[in-house]
Amino acid sequence: MVAVLQAERQALAEMDIxxxxxxxxxxxxxxxxxxxxxxxxxxxxxxxxxxxARQLNEVNRRVRNLLAVNVAARLDALTGSAGLYRRQAGSQHFGRHRA
Structure with missing residues (x-):
């Protein structure tokens, strides 16, 4: 598991999907x-x-979150509109329903 988490961190650093x-x-x-x-x-x-493994997973989770925020900010800057991927009031939501 430690090796897989280290590989995940490397993939995050390289942004290798x-x-x-x-x-x-x-x-x-x-x-x-x-x-x-x-x-x-x-x-x-x-x-x-x-x-x-728990510590590596937590670090990787934080890196994923930082990357997601960075990408969202860049998309907002490119499109000139904040919240491009935010759900608007009254819009349909597809996927799993959370109770």
Whole structure:
């Protein structure tokens, strides 16, 4: 997982969408595998790796959010309108419904 998260960070730095997709698929597969494993009886090495993975994931999440804000700001500047991708009142919303 640590290696996949490091690859994700590199893909974010390079803005490589293909590598990001590979990382996302890899993370999902590893999460599925880890979910099936029993979390009891982890040794110190495993606990350390889990802490490292959690920290890397948090850093990557922050980088993704910063990139998203940067892209939104650039799109707003290019189009001359703020909130290009914001939902307008009364507009249809497609996708999953959140309760």
């Amino acid at each position: 293909d590598a990001l997709m590979v990382s996302a698929i890899g993370k999902q597969g590893l999460c599925d595998d880890l979910q099936q494993a029993a979390p009891t009886g982890l040794d110190q090495e495993c606990e350390g790796l889990l802490r490292s």
